[in-house]
Amino acid sequence: MNIDLTGKLAIVTGSTEGIGFAIARGLADSGATVVVNGRTSARVDAAVARIGGTARGVVADLGDASGHDILLAAEPQADIVVSNLGIFQPADFFDTDDATWDRHWQVNVMAGVRLARSYLPGMEDRRWGRFLLLASESAFNIPVEMIHYGVSKTADVALARGLAKRMAGTGVTVNSVLPGPTLSEGVAAMLEDERASSGRPIEDVAADFVTTHRSSSILRRAATVEEVANMVVYLASPFASATTGAALRVDGGVIDTL
Missing domain, CATH: 1.10.10 (Arc Repressor Mutant, subunit A)
Structure with missing residues (x-):
């Protein structure tokens, strides 16, 4: 299977290292022009240099609306959007204050909501697009040591499913990916x-x-970050045209359900 994304513009949030960087590099290796995102110029510039080619970067903290506005002004449209940015902070439920809950909600959920509001309409107009949210096996296996994180990732799965239904018949697919x-x-x-x-x-x-x-x-x-990225690159490709509204696991079988 030769995935060719030549001519496609892909935005990957939180992509200066880890799974996000592996996704950005995988998309670039498949021919896409990739937009790297992070919170500091040094990290964004370093990631762009490592990817090379036509990659470019946007420095913005997408944990709030002002950071989203910076990204949107720099990149007003995209063919592929991967909402990868996420945070986690172990804490017992009874020690987790409102601020921690709100921060996880803003970064892990609302960042994806804002991206969808901004980029899905353009994809619909062009009758092609791929929108992906990085969730987690914790969406189903809620970790007792960070219930707030698990709840935010369950919300990502629900968001992807709802958006897929909203984009029905448009040629735009929306899916969530669940790394372990x-x-x-x-x-x-x-x-x-x-x-x-x-x-x-x-x-x-x-x-x-x-x-x-x-x-x-x-x-x-x-898993390696590349193993997770491989699933995302496939879902971003024309080969995944009949896959939408799905929660795709790259969890090594951690989720113990059929």
Whole structure:
């Protein structure tokens, strides 16, 4: 399968590292012109340089409406939008204040809502588009240590389904992607003390983390960011034209339902 996105403009939010960067690079490798997004010029510039080609960047914090307005002014239309930006913060439910709930809602949910409001109408006019929200296996396996995060990711799945129905018959597809434990830079940093003290490869340390903390995993290891990106690139392509309103899992089998 040769995915060719030549001539398509793709915006990937939160794409200076981790899953977002892997998605941006995967789309660029398939021929798309990619817009990288992050909160600092240094990180955006570095990511754009790593991708090369026609990639360009927009510095904007999409956790509020003013940051969204900056992105929209710089890139008023797109063929592919990947709402990848997200945050998580472990905290017991009874210690989680309104500000934490609101911050997760604004970044993990409302950033995607604003992107959909701004970019879906243009896709509909052109009769082609791909809109993707990065959710999580936590949307179904609500983590007791961060219920607020799980609720926000469940909302992303519901948002994608509702938007897909709203765009019915337009040639525009909307889907959510559910990664499981993934060996991103952030996860590697979290596990660095264990890696350093044990002297074991980071992949082995991550596999132990998965089997301990996500015991339902069938894969029994952390996914790579590229494995998650592969699903997104496929869904962004013409080959996925009959897939919409779906929640696609890249969770290694963590979600224990059929």
